[in-house]
Amino acid sequence: MNMPEEILKRNNVKVSGRGRRPVVFAHGFGCDQNMWRFVAPAFEDDYRVVLFDYVGSGKSDLRAYDPKRYSTLDGYARDVLDVCEALRLRDVVFVGHSVSGVVGLLASIKEPGLFSRLVLVGPSPCYVNQPPDYRGGFERADIEGLLDLMDKNYIGWANFLAPVVAKNPERPELARELEESFCSTDPRVARRFAEATFLADNRRDLPKVRVPSLIMQCSEDAIAPAEVGDYMSRHLPGSTLRVLEATGHCPHMSHPEETVRVIREYLAAEGLS
Amino acid sequence: MDELLDTAPCGFLVFGDDGHVLTANATLLGWLGLGAGELAGRHLESILPPGGRIFYQSYFFPLLALHGRAEEIYLSLRGAGGEDLPVLANAVRRQSGGAHVSECVFVPMRQRRRFEDELLAAKREAEEANRIKDALIEELSTPVLTIWEGVLLGPVIGSLSRERADLMTAALLGAVVERRARVVILDVTGVRKMDADVVRLLANVAAAVRLMGAECILTGVGAGIARTLVRSGIELGGLEVRRTLADGLTHALRAARGPLAPADGDDAP
16 A cells, blocks of 8 residues: 555645645646646635646656556546545545546545535546437547547657657756646556546446536537536536536636636535635 | 738637637638638637547647647648648747737648658557567467476576566466376576576476476576575475486476376375
């Protein structure tokens, strides 16, 4: 079993804030905890704010990456539980963007007593259309298109820049360049995360959830369209659906004020402010 | 829009944080088969294939929002007729009248993409070839030969790591069951370096073989190895040790011809 300090290092956990109730922010596919940069500080006055990177993302410890564990979303849910356990958190408000919505649901099914509320920003239980009656918005070929695009974009740096960085530790500006060019660290890791995310079907897990939740549905979201939000709210017990004015799939980056306001309003209404 | 920019030999596009296109130049509209003003007001995603929309939301926009710029990003743009145009994109995000806008330049790269497709295919082929090679080496590194009715030979050549010892154990145990072997000879004549670690690994292999009800003989043990065995103090109880493979073989044939002994050897008939 891993020691708490090891987990905190492994998942690059950052704790801030002056409140007691913990809010854990979990990033989605593609980037890392930096995605919460415009939202998390707004909770520091009243909450204990916890940020982390999934193993394989951001500044997590890549040596802890286990291809088998992270080939399904259960492995990522394990990360959430590990982090909560390492910090001995209780009554956690979990805020997950995109795929982290489902990751949070899975974590709450395993440890329902750990969470007080789940806030799901642009969640989808299944991205690929499942005829005849479920429309996730994508065909399998579309996901192949995404994987292809990722491969192509990694040609530019991973194959050429990464070895250069590794060989030149005395030149940190190279590492910075690599870091800024892409959020993720390793193309194989990112690819496996993409597959775990976009080929998953967690529709059957929705009814198992016992923790009340807020579904934040963006307008004009091509990745988690409105009908997916409706599906979630119909099948997720104890869920509240809020449709945001924010468009796109990253309201925490494009419309941080509204994102903060809606989360705060929900927590206030639930008596958790 | 500046007249020069409108017809410059690159696509140019301005969009807001909400993804809506504010303006696009004539060059880009021409590539996409769109008329003047047909793109303004629409979402940027309307000119991306579905996989590209995920990519835009997961990487492209977060990069712009976090770093203010994105460089050398490969994208496919989807034209009005459904055809895809591979492009390289550079973009910067800045404040404009109280809101953020991103300015983006596209350069088509059909030729280069073909080259990179080939590069990627070659990379995948190399990875597959490597996988086959590894599997072959794994197979070759753990041969199990039937040299007589009921007698198996497991020659150990080169160096012995824990991984290889595990593979060897698995191969030997499978063969003992499958070929109803009574004796297994582990020949270490070809082992490059015999230290306490290797002796310990061999003792483990032998113990597993004995658990399956077969006798295990260690052969090819010269004076140097014998010293290591003694010095390491590892328990070799029940493990027959012979100096040469020929000595071991003689012993094995005698043992194999004899009555079948159960694993513990206590109640043999």
